Amino acid sequence: MKKILFPVMMAAVFAACSKNDDNNTPPPTPGTTDMTAANISRTTDNSEFKELAGDTLKANITSNTVLKAGKTYILKNFVFVLNGATLKIEAGVTIKGMKTDKGTIIITRNGKIDAQGTADKPIVFTSNQDAPNRGDWGGIIILGNAPTNGLYNATRGLMAIEGGVNTTATGYGLHGGNKAEDNSGTLKYVRIEYAGIAFEQNNEINGLTFGSVGSGTTVDYVEVAYSGDDSFEWFGGTVNCNHLISYRATDDDFDTDNGFSGRVQFGIALRDHNVADFASGGASNGFESDNDADGSSNAPFTSAVFSNMTIIGPAANGTPVAPFKRGAHIRKNSRLSVFNSVFTAWPVGIFVDGVASEANATSNALEAKNNILADCVTPVAAGTKDFDAPKWFSTAAFSNKITVTLLDLKLTNVAYGTFDPTPAAGSALLSGADFSNAKLANFSKTTYVGAASGTDTWYKGWTKF
Template sequence: MNSLNKKQILGSLLGVALITLAACKKDDPTAPITPPTSASAFTITDLGNNTNKVEGSSSASFTFTSNKQWLLQGFVYVEDGATLTIEPGTVIKGDKNSKGTLIIKRGAKINATGTSTQPIVFTSNQAAGSRDYGDWGGIILCGRANNNQPGGEATVEGGPDAYYGGGSSPNDADNSGTMQYVRIEFPGIALQPNQEINGLTLGAVGSGTTIDHIQVSYSGDDSYEWFGGTVNVRNIVAFRGWDDDFDTDNGFRGKGQFCLGLRDPSIADQSGSNGFESDNDASGSTAAPYTMPIFSNVTFFGPYAVSGGTPNTQFKRAAHIRRNSRCNAYNTVFAGYPTGILLDGTLTEADAANNDLQIHGCVVAGCPSALETASGSTFDITSWFNTNGWGNSVLPNVSDLGLSTPIALNAPVLLPNGGSPLLSGADFTGHASDPFFQQVTFRGAFGTQDWTAGWCNWDPQNTAY
């Protein structure tokens, strides 16, 4: 394992395709940029001030050590067979001008194992007080698990020269490494319509991969997006994102537990910002495997649940399940969005009626329109949601949850108060009986312990790195 402490390290060459830029989908959180367009050797340059610049593509394993800061210049690739190791407490910055982005390709691994007292931090290279949405690209992990794209593989969104999926030989247990106690701040860029780099992009990542205790903050697109795959996640936070918190597509079938989506009321995407957004694929086809994630113990705090001014009118739903997705939610709190849950489309409604799409033990609170279907639908979502034994409920106000609301963004109090209805009523039947899930008694992301304490940062704009 080579440590990146030399002035120049040469690796393999990799060409990056030229991208023709079009108008961005965002309300311009970032100006359009041109990614690297020519072959680039893997190089490390000592910039002084205890900082190394990293660029290009490496076929050899290497380490980001905590005694240096690391600057990602353009698209930085870890190639098939190589492992990037990152020591606890390491700070990695994405270059704003070149939109630095880290891409772990199929067959490569990342070993980013921070701790609660020494989290690994990916952040902007701009000074405190001058950081913004989309200062850099983000992190992209590509694996060889199954998905529903033609031929079992596809190029990752956003322009990188990288495929996800195992093609004709998928491996749902594929291992892309470990990410634990990692913060990802000010990432997310929109290069073209429907061609965005998210805070953390997971393309056909397999269940052999470990992902937990991740905070994505101020992403210029989705905080997290899954394209197929089977990777499971725990203890993840989407903080003050621009578009959706958790976006699942293209046959994603992993599981997630203890997840938080916390929004800035003033910031939303012109396409409509949601907590969950879930599609089987872009056309809503019957392509298999179906997008069928199972989430439990998620809390979404939308604009009406958070202090901070007049809510942006582009906020839409805490959960938008559409295009034949079978997204499952258990023991989840949908709070303070204009709409709580929207089941969108006849195929999605049929999935719900057939119990392929299950929502149990969930609470919709403080959403003016709690439950919706698409215009013209005859599906009775209210009767379905209130099915006896499923333990779902609608509360008129966010305050009915027994939380310290409205939530203060810079110092959120996340635990339910004594007597809160969230401290009991969890349901782990049906799809949630899977052994992955910790069968806690509470609903929402938190019971009596704040698992964000010590490693999350609620004010990265003003943190000196």
Template sequence: MKRRVLSLLSLTAVLTLALNSCTIEVNDGLGDGTVTTPTTPGTTEGVLSGSGTLSGTISKDLLIKKGNYTLDGIVKITNNATITIEAGATFNVVTSKTSGLVILQDGKINAVGTASEPIVFTTSTKTPGDWGGITIYGNAPIKAINGNTQALSEDGNNVYYGGTDANSNSGTMKFVRVEYAGKKIGDGTSETNSMTFYAVGAGTTLENLVTYKGTDDGYEFFGGTVSAKNIVSYGNYDDSFDWQDAWSGQNNTNWYAFQTGTGNFGMEIESSGNVDNTAPKISNITLIRDTNTLPETANSPEITAIQFKKQGTGIFSNVYISGYKNIGTQKAYAVLIQDAATETSQVNTGKVVVAPLTYLNSDNAGVWGYAFTPNGGKTFTNAATVTKVSLTPGAWATVDGVNLLAGLQ
């Protein structure tokens, strides 16, 4: 991803300007940035009031009020700055270049929409893979490959992530929707996710979020301790939910995925090969695979609801799964264990639990799948008491007149 730089004017400079909207151009030695920015007299905080372009590196607090904006290129929040976005703000993302919103370790986001006035990031072409989505870096611990406490990000930003503050706070996102993300980066084959969380801490709030028709994962967690509530993954091409590097959020609830058209695993879970990890906990999960949904690659085995590999763990309760059917010779399971090491160290020690579970309109009911000869194997009985996730309806979960929560009815 490329980098442009934006600096906001200081209070002294602001007071020398007219109080109307103005175009600011600066060069702070890191690059050039231009933004049309209404200013507020008597404050040091920049303000976008109803329209304008967001670009470059934000190094001072910025308030974005309700309105329609353009997000142009990679926008990075840093230098202890907070980007505050009001309910009803909509961003049309430039797709002729790699664009994305990146909150670095020393930045924060305060994006609080409502069910009726969400904060929306979309594109005019409405094509999956148009842009890079939202990425947040925190300062919480990780366990990467070989137990490393730091690792280099996979998103093209080349940022090392992994810290020591389990309760670090990267801000708040509520009622935020990301559409058509997952742009290819770097070598042209790697992709960004719709929402990506690198070492994000438990002090961060993630609630009522939607990822819609991205070409990679809906949500991916790279270590960290943050939890998420009331989140929707709809029509994302790869996995609806994905994590690695020993992500360990303990207070997750109400996760809903609807896979349609193209989709791989409902959930792909690993711990980067680390035996000693803390299992994340999620209550109330609904995974629904629409009829005729195919994996990205023909004849791929990636059609199971929940896959565990590389010492991945998870304690899941009240799980409702529907629509996971065999495709050709490939079998779809409620739960698939990919390697014997994960079974031995995690499944058989109680760090992989999926119960109670209802598995409907799907093949291979009553058994877990194994990509090897299991040491015993698991069976389960459908629990009639499990119901679908319940989420608040509204504009936050509606795209072009389509109710994304219809599958929960």
């Protein structure tokens, strides 16, 4: 999703979309942090945590608040965490988002989240509908003070997050700054289901959205299932993430924009061949990556590094509907790099699109090494005839491989409901990884390609397939 909302239609949109007085967020009071500033001083609330009164999250979190284990909570409206406060969620808590009120949690640049589940007691964000479906509630948005190449009100390095957030509460939807190590808190063993509601037409919220989130933030073991838009999207920032799962999303699995430069290791995606972005001009991809919407040379560049990703496309379970396009669409001057990963069952495996991204590939600013493409109708393609993408991908020193069928990967089960990406004995994925590239200096070293080793089944137990 690439639609960035700026506050030019603030009053009209808010009047049309707000249905509940609880969703009216007051402006900052005198003496509090100016949330519209290009760089804010993150404050900390050192008070004790108090349990949320009642079982409904519907008002802003302005002091340290805890959601207690063993309870189920209802999420109504846009709930902002701000004023240096932390929203703490104990292991095993379930939070159900309201569809009619567009329930969404927004961690502002001056707030934090501490959501630490466990493998046997994950924290679950889900729908409050009797028959849940994609887009039943908003999702989780985390905003930080790390760098972005975006622009807001003529200020470079500041952005308004998509999804109507800054329209609803001016300043509270902004992100960006100069604090690469900014800390927005922790997400661990968290499952996000049926999120991605539209604030208005063509302006949806993702399952989990990062706006300029810094590297001090911890994101580990997070699944987004049945998102109504992207599962994960990063707008700028430096946050590092591990053990991510995108299950049967609508649009893209992993979307990177506006200077995101973090590291992501161990990720899984499985697509539903009948569910995609059917909007006019819509395209559903595994990866989608832009430097920015204009493909400019604004810094910082989108230069995220991914390793050990297993990206299983729609053709694994049937004939894909038309909007499905590519396992990775790298375009608009992106410098994304992907190592030790597998893309399978996509119409196109990897698509390097446009002269700027093609030049990045030629200079090794954009890299693809030690990857496997399997069962892709067109394994590798480029946006212009002047760049020989198959020759680039097949450069001997890159150690990439192209195999004929999904069966060569010997994955245990790619079917919906019983999905298990564990590679069986003899799988091409069980060897071939390499971490000698300087971009992989801080990654965990594996011998296997993709997210699964055959012995470390980190994706079992806390997930929903």
